Amino acid sequence: MKKFSINIxxxxxxxxxxxxxxxxxxxxxxxxxxxxSLISGTSSVATQIIMxxxxxxxxxxxxxxxxxxxxCIFQALxxxxxxxxxxxxxxxxxxxxxxxxxxxxxxxxxxxxxLGGVLTVIIIFFxxxxxxxxxxxxxxxxxSLGFVLSSSVLLIFAFAKPDTIxxxxxxxxxxxxxxxxxxxxxxxxxxxxxxxxxxxxxRHLDIISxxxxxxxxxxxxxxxxxxxFWIASLATSITVAAxxxxxxxxxxxxxxxxxxxxxxxxxxxxxxxAGGTTLVVADTIGRSIVMPYEIPSGIITGFFxxxxxxxxxxxxxxxx
Amino acid sequence: MTxxxxxxxxxxxxxxxxxxxVHCTINTGDFVGIIGPNGAGKSTLLKLLARxxxxxxxxxxxxxxxxxxxxxxxYATQVSSVMDIERVLPYTVESFVALGRFPHAAITxxxxxxxxxxxxxxxxxxxxxxxxxxxTRLSSGELQRVNIARALAxxxxxxxLDEPVSHLDIYHAxxxxxILKKLNESGSTIITILxxxxxxxxxxxxxxxxxxxxxxxxxxxxxxITYQNIEALFDCVCLVYTNPISxxxxxxxxxxxxxxxxx
Numbered sequence: 329m330k331k332f333s334i335n336i337x338x339x340x341x342x343x344x345x346x347x348x349x350x351x352x353x354x355x356x357x358x359x360x361x362x363x364x365s366l367i368s369g370t371s372s373v374a375t376q377i378i379m380x381x382x383x384x385x386x387x388x389x390x391x392x393x394x395x396x397x398x399x400c401i402f403q404a405l406x407x408x409x410x411x412x413x414x415x416x417x418x419x420x421x422x423x424x425x426x427x428x429x430x431x432x433x434x435x436x437x438x439x440x441x442x443l444g445g446v447l448t449v450i451i452i453f454f455x456x457x458x459x460x461x462x463x464x465x466x467x468x469x470x471x472s473l474g475f476v477l478s479s480s481v482l483l484i485f486a487f488a489k490p491d492t493i494x495x496x497x498x499x500x501x502x503x504x505x506x507x508x509x510x511x512x513x514x515x516x517x518x519x520x521x522x523x524x525x526x527x528x529x530x531r532h533l534d535i536i537s538x539x540x541x542x543x544x545x546x547x548x549x550x551x552x553x554x555x556x557f558w559i560a561s562l563a564t565s566i567t568v569a570a571x572x573x574x575x576x577x578x579x580x581x582x583x584x585x586x587x588x589x590x591x592x593x594x595x596x597x598x599x600x601x602a603g604g605t606t607l608v609v610a611d612t613i614g615r616s617i618v619m620p621y622e623i624p625s626g627i628i629t630g631f632f633x634x635x636x637x638x639x640x641x642x643x644x645x646x647x648x
Numbered sequence: 649m650t651x652x653x654x655x656x657x658x659x660x661x662x663x664x665x666x667x668x669x670v671h672c673t674i675n676t677g678d679f680v681g682i683i684g685p686n687g688a689g690k691s692t693l694l695k696l697l698a699r700x701x702x703x704x705x706x707x708x709x710x711x712x713x714x715x716x717x718x719x720x721x722x723y724a725t726q727v728s729s730v731m732d733i734e735r736v737l738p739y740t741v742e743s744f745v746a747l748g749r750f751p752h753a754a755i756t757x758x759x760x761x762x763x764x765x766x767x768x769x770x771x772x773x774x775x776x777x778x779x780x781x782x783x784t785r786l787s788s789g790e791l792q793r794v795n796i797a798r799a800l801a802x803x804x805x806x807x808x809l810d811e812p813v814s815h816l817d818i819y820h821a822x823x824x825x826x827i828l829k830k831l832n833e834s835g836s837t838i839i840t841i842l843x844x845x846x847x848x849x850x851x852x853x854x855x856x857x858x859x860x861x862x863x864x865x866x867x868x869x870x871x872x873i874t875y876q877n878i879e880a881l882f883d884c885v886c887l888v889y890t891n892p893i894s895x896x897x898x899x900x901x902x903x904x905x906x907x908x909x910x911x
Contacts, residue, residue, distance in 0.1 A: 407735055528755070534743075535750055539734030541700045546802075547724030547751040590738045 338588070342598055346605045353385045353612040354378060386516070387507050388611040388625065389604035391571050392581075394519040394563045396603020397526055399578030400595055401560035404537035405553065406463045412579035413564040416470035419575075420477030421448030422568035423500055427484045430496045437499065438511075442569035448473060449561040453554070461553050463540070502574035502626025504611050515570045522563045523600055529556060530592035537592075574626040576633040577603050577610075584640055606633070649676045650712070651806060651837055652697060657706035659692050665704055667692045667861045676805070679832040680839045681848035684858035685882055690841045691810055693858065697839065698729040698808050724751035728802035730795050730809040733783075741786070741794050742779040745769055748801030769800035773827055789820035796827060807831065809840035813847060825851045849873050849896045857881045873897040 357377065398413040406415065414420075425444025429437040452470055459465035485493050499506060526533075532552050536543045543553070567574070581603040585595055610628040617623065652674040660666040667689035674680060682690045695701035696708060699715060708715050715723065728748070739747075748769065749762040758766075770776055773793045778786065786794065792812055799807050809828070813821035821844070829851055832838045842848040848855055849869040857864040857872060859881050865872045875888040878899055885907055887900040 531747075531750055531755075534739075535747055537735065537737060538747070541695075541698070541729075541731055542734065544700050544720060545698050545724060545727075545729040545731075546747070547719075547721035549720045586738065591743055 338594075339598060339601075342601050342605075346601050349605050349609060350385055350389070353388075353608050354381050356612050356616045357381055383509050383512060384504060384507070384611065385608050387509065387512055387570065388504055388607040390512075390516045390519050391567045391574065391604075392577050392607025392610075393523065393600040393604035394567045395574065395578035395607070396581040396585075396599040397523050397596060398560040398563040398567075399603075400582040400592065400599050401526060401533065401556050402578075403582055404533045404592070405461075405556055405560070406467055407537065407539065408463060408467060409583070410579070411467065412576075413560065413567070414474075414573070414575070414578070415467055416452045416561065417448045417474035417477060418445040418561060418564045418568060419573045420474035420481070421445045422565070423481050423573065424477045424484075426499055426572070427481050427488075427496050430492050430499065431484055431488050433492075438569040441572070442565050444477075445565035445568050446562075448477065449558075449565065453557065453561075456557070457550075457554070461540070461550055461557075498624055499572045500626075501624035502572045502629070503622070503624040504571055505615070505622050507571045511570075515566055518566055519563060522559050522566075523596070526556070526559050527593075527596050529559075530596055532556065533592040533596075537590075572624075572626065574607065574629055576629045576637075577606055580633050580637045580640075581606055583637070587640070650674075651676045651678075651710065653709040653712075654696075655707050655709075657696065657703050657708065659689075659696055659701060659703045659706075661701075663704065665861070667696075667858075669693070669706075669863060672856075672863060672866070674837065674839060676837055677832070677835060678837050678839070679828070679851065679853040680837075680856060681852035681854070682839070682841045682856045682858060683843070683845055683848055683881070684864070688858045689861040690858050694729075694731075694808050694810050694839070694841055698727065698731075699723060700729075721751060724802070724804075726804055727806045727808065728799040728804040730792075730799045730807065730812055732810065733791070733795060736783050736791070738782045738784045740779070741775060741781055741783065741797075742766070742770070744783055744794060745779075745797045745801050748798040748803075751802060765803055766801050769797040772800055772830075773797040774823075789816050789823075792816065792820070792824060793827070796824065800831070804836075806837040806839065809838070811841050811843060814843055821847065845873065845878065846898045849898060850891070850894055869896055873899065875899075 395413050402411040402413060402415055403409065421444035422441040423444070425440035425442070426437050429440035434440065451473060452466065455469045456466045485496070529552065532548060533556065535546045535548055536553065536556070582595065582599045585599045585602055589595065607625060607629065610632065611625040613632070614623040614625045614628045650673050654669050654672045657667065657669040658665045682693065684690050692701065696703055699720065702716070710718060710723070710726065746758065746766050749758055749765060753759065753762055770779055773796055775790065775793050775797055778790060783791065783794065796812065813824050816824065825847055828838050828840065852869060854867065855869050855872040856866045857877065864881055865877050873888060874897070875886055878886050878888065885902040887902065888897050889900065890896070891898045
């Protein structure tokens with residue numbers, strides 16, 4: 329029998345497409361500086377603009393990749409096609425944390441958001457452990473807690489000044505122009521490490537995605553499930569700290585990639601690349617269609633992602 | 649040799665017991681068919697042996713060791729299970745069967761030895777022609793054979809099966825039972841829940857009848873499959889004859905309307 333190839337060809341093709349898209353993303357923006365002008369001329373302004381865009385494109389890629397990987401893991405752990413990085417209420421917790429930070433005029437919005445997300449996950453983790461990681465119980469607990477937190481956010485809004493509400497709303501819709509670029513190395517390294525650990529567990533994820541009983545009879549205990557739970561939750565919390573809440577990438581990218589091949593040795597890396605690229609595209613669209621204004625990428629991913637996924641659903645319904 | 653020994657087991661869900669077994673042993677090489685009405689506790693017993701469920705009280709020993717003392721990862725190299733797949737995902741047949749090697753190579757990549765086991769399991773279950781097909785495209789008979797091949801790739805001494813031939817036509821049901829028979833003859837212990845008493849009678853060396861959470865009878869098909877036992881087990885009226893070819897007992901249930909018209 330031939331070895332199961334991880335389909336190097338497909339991965340290379342995705343990488344090439346991704347580099348091409350990045351180059352386009354770097355060439356688009358409010359000022360007319362393209363990659364070509366960088367190569368031909370030696371204007372320092374052009375270099376600076378490109379460097380700024382590079383930072384932003386890189387951030388979008390890292391966050392998109394993290395969300396897609398986290399989505400893959402949650403879809404395997406929770407055995408639910410609707411599972412995504414925010415199912416456990418990380419977004420609600422982060423929104424709550426961020427709202428408090430913005431209202432109290434604290435500069436550490438991302439720290440508050442991260443803490444909000446992580447605290448939510450800690451609560452859900454203890455509930456999940458009492459329920460022996462029963463998928464439906466975890467989802468329901470996450471959704472319930474999410475409701476409590478989003479109601480709390482609305483309660484804060486009721487007493488807040490309109491301009492702070494606007495600022496919070498932009499943050500909640502995933503605005504990359506407000507991202508925390510000074511800590512980009514920290515975000516990128518932690519995401520890379522978490523993705524690498526997830527990839528290490530790719531065969532565990534294959535087994536777990538077939539069911540809890542299936543996992544038990546193949547020798548997977550709750551320790552592995554808890555580890556994967558934390559990898560995905562931390563990755564999500566980090567993205568939230570970096571850029572706010574960006575919906576849909578973590579839901580649709582793993583689904584779209586799974587229509588090609590479901591094995592996690594393929595699904596995880598390809599989803600990471602595809603998720604990163606998706607967010608780069610969404611952000612590029614967001615900052616270029618109504619220049620000089622910017623549309624938060626969370627809105628773009630939700631809008632175009634939703635349409636794309638409906639088309640995929642209708643054309644490849646058997647593959648899901 | 650004793651493979652499993654259950655002592656004073658009480659098991660159930662949400663702390664309510666649905667199964668009580670005072671004592672039951674299963675020996676190496678047994679081909680056990682568990683029969684009984686729906687809700688009697690058959691699946692609960694199988695889940696206990698698969699360690700998907702822990703007993704509320706009592707002990708289960710596997711080769712004289714308390715099973716709670718055996719790590720799940722080690723147990724998975726000894727006992728495999730074929731139960732309904734919760735979610736059918738678009739894996740190819742070949743990569744799904746390969747999941748059976750997981751307990752032997754959880755982190756390391758698969759060795760030639762693993763690939764040999766996968767190939768053999770695929771050949772054993774006659775699914776070579778569909779090995780590149782996706783699970784989502786298989787018929788229920790094919791899916792069941794693939795699921796059994798996966799358990800065989802696990803290379804365990806004992807295989808537990810929960811209703812492997814329900815929903816299947818006679819041809820596919822017998823094809824699967826033939827695979828299990830062949831496996832049993834090569835030394836594996838098979839414990840399977842069956843709804844078809846006649847299939848259980850033809851294939852199993854031992855029949856355990858479970859009613860309302862208790863072992864109702866336990867023995868060879870010839871000892872157990874009598875009209876008195878079956879009528880009491882299922883609260884029905886039936887006739888039991890001997891299959892002239894195999895010499896095994898077979899059961900004819902008598903429908904209510906026939907019973908009325910004949911009395």
